[in-house]
Amino acid sequence: MSRRTLRRGFAMAFGPDSLFDYGQTDPGLSVLRMAALLAEADGDPDEETLDVLFEQVEAGHLVDADPAQMWPELVRGLMSPAPSRLIKTLRDCGALVEILPEVAALFGVPQISDGEEEVDLGEHLMRSLDAAAKGGTPLAVRFALLAMNVGKSDSPREHLPVHYRHVERGRPRIEDICARFRTPAECKALALLALAECERVHRVSKMRAGPVALMLERLGAFDAPERFQELMMVCASDFCAHAGREGKPYPKAALLEIALKACAEIAENDLEARQSARAEAIARAFRSERWASEVG
Known part of the structure; x- marks a missing residue:
């Protein structure tokens, strides 16, 4: 999945200027960033947006991502009006188990x-x-x-x-x-x-x-x-x-x-x-x- 494709997924959800600094963003961090942005928006992400995120996770971009650099994006999602959307988006695209496996393990318990x-x-x-x-x-x-x-x-x-x-x-x-x-x-x-x-x-x-x-x-x-x-x-x-x-x-x-x-x-x-x-x-x-x- 190219950066251009991922940028398109962000733009579809938040408008063409939503990731004006995307070129400076690590692909792994961008997954959490989009989940945080979705927590601030109204409604759930569409299937195409989730597919973009899922492919980023499948490509292994979260494996080497630094959790300390993820923290500001996690904070943004937690401090949003609907933090549940942060967790739901991360879970739906397979990122939650990579980022917070301890939390992912609670579902179904x-x-x-x-x-x-x-x-x-x-x-x-x-x-x-x-x-x-x-x-x-x-x-x-x-x-x-x-x-x-x-x-x-x-x-x-x-x-x-x-x-x-x-x-x-x-x-x-x-x-x-x-x-x-x-x-x-x-x-x-x-x-x-x-x-x-x-x-x-x-x-x-x-x-x-x-x-x-x-x-x-x-x-x-x-x-x-x-x-x-x-x-x-x-x-x-x-x-x-x-x-x-x-x-x-x-x-x-x-x-x-x-x-x-x-x-x-x-x-x-x-x-x-x-x-x-x-x-x-x-x-x-x-x-x-x-x-x-x-x-x-």
């Missing part, structure tokens, strides 16, 4: 859901990215959604749709993705935090004030509030990706916000005393019967 039916992790990933885009979330949040479930792709079949020990499998994979693309430190940090904590946040209960206090400390709510808020965005986007929840408020974020405000005036220097005071304050805020029965 089931996960338990609150509804009657299981969800496909790959499809759920795309919906969560679009939910994050609608919320105007920063890059770190969208990258965390992209990466946080990669440990679930090879869960033992006998355990599905439950994913035991996916955190242990996911951590080195996220670290490898971040090393390949040379992602910013904040992207890696939030992705690893989401891997470890997102499902715990989904399960948080107002009946357990002590664990909530410890969770807030673990999540950095007191000393790293920006990262804590970004994690809430990750969890909310993941929540809204489930059927029937699109656009709905995330109740666990509201619960943790109540707990955080309850601890605002606590200033004990002793760690044990501080944790105990926070748990008591949260229990009062939650009107926790569990706490009352334990201390009564």
Whole structure:
């Protein structure tokens, strides 16, 4: 496939001036660039455009492409109004398995859901990215959604749709993705935090004030509030990706916000005393019967 043919494919989708600098673009990078551009456009690519991309992938142009040079194009697609189109286009032309094999492996893998039916992790990933885009979330949040479930792709079949020990499998994979693309430190940090904590946040209960206090400390709510808020965005986007929840408020974020405000005036220097005071304050805020029965 010649550069002239590929340029024609871009021009058909975006107009004759869309790749005025194409001559400076590596053929492998151009595949990801077009997928990123498609994520910014309305509608899906036509068959001819996908054929152009597929032939570029088949020709092996992605094999030697530098992931670090791909990163700006990946960022462009993730920060678009419809990041799912980035993932879908890359998958449809066979590029996703070359660029992000850890993400490609999630398609077809089931996960338990609150509804009657299981969800496909790959499809759920795309919906969560679009939910994050609608919320105007920063890059770190969208990258965390992209990466946080990669440990679930090879869960033992006998355990599905439950994913035991996916955190242990996911951590080195996220670290490898971040090393390949040379992602910013904040992207890696939030992705690893989401891997470890997102499902715990989904399960948080107002009946357990002590664990909530410890969770807030673990999540950095007191000393790293920006990262804590970004994690809430990750969890909310993941929540809204489930059927029937699109656009709905995330109740666990509201619960943790109540707990955080309850601890605002606590200033004990002793760690044990501080944790105990926070748990008591949260229990009062939650009107926790569990706490009352334990201390009564």
